[in-house]
Amino acid sequence: MATLISKETIAPQFTRYVLECEPIARKHRAGQFVMVLIHDHGERIPLTIADSDAEAGTITLVVQAVGKTTMEMELLEPGAEIQVAGPLGTPTHVERVGTCVCIGGGAGIAPLYPIAKAMKNAENHIISILGGRTKELVIMREEMEAVSDEMIYTTDDGSFGRKGLVTHALNDLIEERGKPDMVIAIGPAIMMKFVAEMTRPHEIPTIVSLNSIMIDGTGMCGGCRVGLGTETKFVCVDGPEFDGHKVDFDLLMKRQRTFVEQEEEARRRFEEQHRCRAMEGAEVS
Amino acid sequence: MAEKLKPAERLKIPRHPMPAQDPVERRSNFSEVALGYTPEMAMEEAQRCLECKKPHCIDGCPVGIDIPAFIVEVREGRFDKALEIIKQTNTLPAICGRVCPQEDQCEQVCVVGNKYKPVAIGRLERFVADIELTGGTVSMPAAAEKTGYKVAIIGSGPAGLACAAELARMGHDVTIFEALHKPGGVLVYGIPEFRLPKSIVQYEIDNLKKMGVEIRCNYVIGKIATVRELMEEWGYDAVFIGTGAGLPYFMGIPGENYIGVLSANEFLTRVNLMKGYNFPEYDTPVQVGRRVAVVGSGNVAMDCLRTAMRLGSEHVICLYRRTRAESPARLEELEHAEEEGIDFRWLTSPVEVLGNDDGMVTGVRVIKMELGEPDASGRRRPVPIEGSEYEIEVDEVIMAIGQGPNPLVTQTTEGLELNRWGNIVADEETMATSIPGVFAGGDIVTGAATVILAMGAGKKAACGIDGFLRKKREAVPGASAAAV
Numbered sequence: 001m002a003t004l005i006s007k008e009t010i011a012p013q014f015t016r017y018v019l020e021c022e023p024i025a026r027k028h029r030a031g032q033f034v035m036v037l038i039h040d041h042g043e044r045i046p047l048t049i050a051d052s053d054a055e056a057g058t059i060t061l062v063v064q065a066v067g068k069t070t071m072e073m074e075l076l077e078p079g080a081e082i083q084v085a086g087p088l089g090t091p092t093h094v095e096r097v098g099t100c101v102c103i104g105g106g107a108g109i110a111p112l113y114p115i116a117k118a119m120k121n122a123e124n125h126i127i128s129i130l131g132g133r134t135k136e137l138v139i140m141r142e143e144m145e146a147v148s149d150e151m152i153y154t155t156d157d158g159s160f161g162r163k164g165l166v167t168h169a170l171n172d173l174i175e176e177r178g179k180p181d182m183v184i185a186i187g188p189a190i191m192m193k194f195v196a197e198m199t200r201p202h203e204i205p206t207i208v209s210l211n212s213i214m215i216d217g218t219g220m221c222g223g224c225r226v227g228l229g230t231e232t233k234f235v236c237v238d239g240p241e242f243d244g245h246k247v248d249f250d251l252l253m254k255r256q257r258t259f260v261e262q263e264e265e266a267r268r269r270f271e272e273q274h275r276c277r278a279m280e281g282a283e284v285s
Numbered sequence: 286m287a288e289k290l291k292p293a294e295r296l297k298i299p300r301h302p303m304p305a306q307d308p309v310e311r312r313s314n315f316s317e318v319a320l321g322y323t324p325e326m327a328m329e330e331a332q333r334c335l336e337c338k339k340p341h342c343i344d345g346c347p348v349g350i351d352i353p354a355f356i357v358e359v360r361e362g363r364f365d366k367a368l369e370i371i372k373q374t375n376t377l378p379a380i381c382g383r384v385c386p387q388e389d390q391c392e393q394v395c396v397v398g399n400k401y402k403p404v405a406i407g408r409l410e411r412f413v414a415d416i417e418l419t420g421g422t423v424s425m426p427a428a429a430e431k432t433g434y435k436v437a438i439i440g441s442g443p444a445g446l447a448c449a450a451e452l453a454r455m456g457h458d459v460t461i462f463e464a465l466h467k468p469g470g471v472l473v474y475g476i477p478e479f480r481l482p483k484s485i486v487q488y489e490i491d492n493l494k495k496m497g498v499e500i501r502c503n504y505v506i507g508k509i510a511t512v513r514e515l516m517e518e519w520g521y522d523a524v525f526i527g528t529g530a531g532l533p534y535f536m537g538i539p540g541e542n543y544i545g546v547l548s549a550n551e552f553l554t555r556v557n558l559m560k561g562y563n564f565p566e567y568d569t570p571v572q573v574g575r576r577v578a579v580v581g582s583g584n585v586a587m588d589c590l591r592t593a594m595r596l597g598s599e600h601v602i603c604l605y606r607r608t609r610a611e612s613p614a615r616l617e618e619l620e621h622a623e624e625e626g627i628d629f630r631w632l633t634s635p636v637e638v639l640g641n642d643d644g645m646v647t648g649v650r651v652i653k654m655e656l657g658e659p660d661a662s663g664r665r666r667p668v669p670i671e672g673s674e675y676e677i678e679v680d681e682v683i684m685a686i687g688q689g690p691n692p693l694v695t696q697t698t699e700g701l702e703l704n705r706w707g708n709i710v711a712d713e714e715t716m717a718t719s720i721p722g723v724f725a726g727g728d729i730v731t732g733a734a735t736v737i738l739a740m741g742a743g744k745k746a747a748c749g750i751d752g753f754l755r756k757k758r759e760a761v762p763g764a765s766a767a768a769v
Contacts, residue, residue, distance in 0.1 A: 043559065043568035086508065220550050266568060
């Protein structure tokens with residue numbers, strides 16, 4: 001059990017949740033996630049721990065409301081008790097490599113932050129490239145700036161930083177400054193795929209963090225399996241971080257769509273119900 | 286008092302069949318299939334027991350229930366007394382009466398079975414246990430005086446529950462750590478409602494709580510704390526590892542990662558634990574293929590086949606590389622599956638899963654097998670028949686070919702001796718592992734086996750742990766943990 005201490009909207013669709021769960025906070029390492037279940041009829045979803053405070057006994061989750069469960073999560077009020085299990089997954093391998101480029105796209109910035117922070121603490125030179133569709137969707141800028149030596153922003157619409165994709169910025173960075181010692185990329189699968197394609201000819205070690213479908217998060221269901229070279233791995237226990245040059249991204253993207261119809265239906269039903277309730281409330285007042 | 290019959294008369298009574306839901310009806314519901322004996326049926330079935338002077342059945346029971354003694358009480362209609370006898374050695378009879386492979390245990394060695402059908406011991410056990418569930422007197426085992434020792438149990442499956450019950454009865458403080466959000470392990474995520482109603486598991490777990498056992502869900506040991514930390518920082522005097530066989534095996538054939546290929550664990554967990562059959566009332570979706578192939582023929586495979594049928598699949602196919610005779614499933618499950626219309630393809634093994642450009646399963650290519658020489662397991666080895674390959678159109682493939690040990694605990698416990706399959710090496714008598722104070726039992730030791738064997742191991746381990754704690758006390762003269 002964990003108790004919701006506070007929640008805060010940090011961007012359209014993005015909410016920061018601070019949860020009290022001391023044993024998890026104490027054990028959390030960068031790169032790990034928790035399984036969250038918000039009520040008896042709910043589904044278990046994996047969410048990366050964006051930050052933790054061992055002394056306060058809290059963990060922070062930054063969640064984009066894209067499906068039924070994450071939308072419903074937005075309705076939780078401080079004091080709510082939810083089920084949280086973790087910290088799960090293999091922590092990031094943190095060491096001093098030299099220059100480390102941290103690339104975050106959209107919701108991927110949240111899981112990127114604790115890794116960038118850990119790599120910074122290991123005395124790496126951190127160059128962060130953060131991208132989003134538009135300015136307000138480039139989240140956690142302040143936090144990322146605090147753990148980065150250099151910042152590059154990109155937006156699809158040019159409303160902030162340079163217009164274009166994170167891969168454009170990476171390409172220019174490699175051309176102008178030579179190859180960095182490491183690249184860590186977290187974001188939509190398609191973004192990670194193109195980052196990995198770009199670094200492959202330069203042989204730059206590239207780490208990606210995968211978000212696949214899971215139920216238990218402890219290696220029991222195998223729903224999260226991913227192709228890694230000639231092997232099959234479980235994202236929940238072998239990952240979530242893998243060598244980006246080995247990941248079969250096309251398979252990952254297909255598998256992510258397993259329940260696309262059901263997800264759509266659940267979200268539509270939730271939005272309808274929610275809208276009805278909101279309208280009833282409006283009539284009363 | 287029931288009329289006492291002569292042995293010859295008793296043998297004339299035919300074994301009572303188990304009343305069951307009609308196969309056509311039950312194919313579309315999740316209610317329990319086997320309905321249980323009435324008191325009259327049970328008392329008459331009990332007459333069939335010959336009360337052997339040297340009964341074999343007790344030895345055939347992994348937990349050594351005094352079977353003739355409880356059956357006599359059933360015959361006389363003293364059901365509460367019968368329950369008391371069972372509960373002396375088996376804390377979870379309502380579960381065992383339903384899921385034990387009795388035909389390989391007590392009933393296999395029943396003397397009546399030499400010439401006739403054996404006494405239906407399992408059905409009688411279930412009958413007696415159900416009396417309690419439906420409002421009979423609850424016989425709580427008397428607990429010994431508190432010892433003050435703390436024992437941590439990792440995993441709330443059959444091994445953990447049995448171990449916890451025994452330890453609590455011995456007066457130790459017991460905490461069970463469960464990784465999932467509900468306790469029960471395979472009894473909850475794996476075995477379907479129609480075979481083992483979840484209310485029964487919940488009832489037994491509530492009983493444990495009444496005995497003072499604390500259950501902490503969402504605690505993934507190996508991650509939130511290691512075994513060593515449980516002992517050195519969390520204050521536990523001993524630890525029992527009962528983490529089961531939770532790691533799904535896949536076949537390693539081409540196409541296995543297509544959408545629509547899933548492990549039995551995933552399929553059953555979505556349905557049983559997460560109630561996926563009630564989507565969208567419950568949020569977890571489950572794939573329901575129009576044509577489904579399940580690979581394997583053990584109890585888990587039967588559960589998958591029959592679950593798929595109940596979810597509305599039109600055609601459900603079992604692919605097994607040996608024959609019906611070698612099928613490891615419990616006979617009753619196999620018969621029930623046959624009655625429900627499962628298409629069994631014996632001596633058939635998949636060689637490739639076929640899919641389309643979107644990555645969705647479209648079929649499975651299989652090869653026919655024949656039985657050759659016996660292998661290490663004593664069963665005749667299936668050998669592929671060259672040129673016998675053919676394709677079956679399916680849109681879902683469920684792999685039910687076995688599970689291995691989940692490594693989350695074993696890999697984070699330094700100094701814990703494992704065998705080459707990753708199972709924990711434990712002493713056969715005490716279930717002690719290579720680390721003092723750490724015990725293990727159930728599937729994590731034996732590899733995937735049965736509920737009752739896991740419970741038997743949990744009980745043994747409880748005695749081993751009790752012995753370890755007593756020695757610990759003797760080592761510190763005059764100091765019981767309670768006095769500290």
